[in-house]
Amino acid sequence: MGFWIFMLCSNLTLPLLMIFFGKHFQNHPPREINAIYGYRTRRSRASGEAWLFAQQHFGRLWYRQGRILIPLTVLAMLPVFGGSEETVGIWGSIVCLILCAAFLSPCYFTEKALKGQFDEMGKPIVCKYENKD
Numbered sequence: 001m002g003f004w005i006f007m008l009c010s011n012l013t014l015p016l017l018m019i020f021f022g023k024h025f026q027n028h029p030p031r032e033i034n035a036i037y038g039y040r041t042r043r044s045r046a047s048g049e050a051w052l053f054a055q056q057h058f059g060r061l062w063y064r065q066g067r068i069l070i071p072l073t074v075l076a077m078l079p080v081f082g083g084s085e086e087t088v089g090i091w092g093s094i095v096c097l098i099l100c101a102a103f104l105s106p107c108y109f110t111e112k113a114l115k116g117q118f119d120e121m122g123k124p125i126v127c128k129y130e131n132k133d
Contacts, residue, residue, distance in 0.1 A: 001081075001082060003085045003088050003089070004077070004080065004081055004082070004083070004088050007077065007088055007089065007091075007092035007095075008073070008074065008077045008092075010092070010096070011073050011076075011077065011092060011095050011096055011099060012070060012073055012074075014066075014069070014096075014099045014100070014102075014103050015065075015066040015067075015069035015070045015073060015099070016066065016070070017066075018062040018063065018065055018066030018069070018103065019062075019063055019066035019067060019070075021059070021062060022058075022059045022060065022061070022062030022063030022064070022065075022066055023059065023063050024059065025038070025039070025055045025056065025058060025059025025062065026056055026059040026060055026063060027059075029052055029055030029056055029059065030051075030055060031052075033045050033048065033051045038051075038054075038055055039054045039055055039058040039107075039110060041054070041107075041111060041114075043111060043114045043115065043118070043120075043122075044110070044114060045122075046118065046120070046121060046122025047118070047121070047122025047123065048122075049118070049122065049123075049124060050114060050117075050118045050122040053113075053114065053117060053118070054110055054114055057109075057110050057113050057114075058106055058107075058110045061106035061109055061110065062106055065102060065105070065106060069099065069102060073095065073099065076095045076098075077091070077092065077095060079091070080092070
């Protein structure tokens, strides 16, 4: 049971980090474009407006997803409660790989949102459609 608790705590690390940094990026995003801290892609660094949008959008997604993943992680680990260390280790590793994919998935949605909100130069897209009245 001790190893099960260890694996559960290890797997809860990613969702907890997502909640913490997600809330931080929403409320206190890095103000200046930099190469060290924040959501950093070519599209997010195209302009200051795109940078701020990307930080807040990514943070919002991470925060929401982290809150969803905590109970799902606990539920995912329950089937091996009381199992052998080998079973718990293999199952916990599979859960960890799934969590890693979930950890990175907001990148796709943030890039998609950036593409819809900003052009290649980082300027906001005002309107894609003309009013034909």
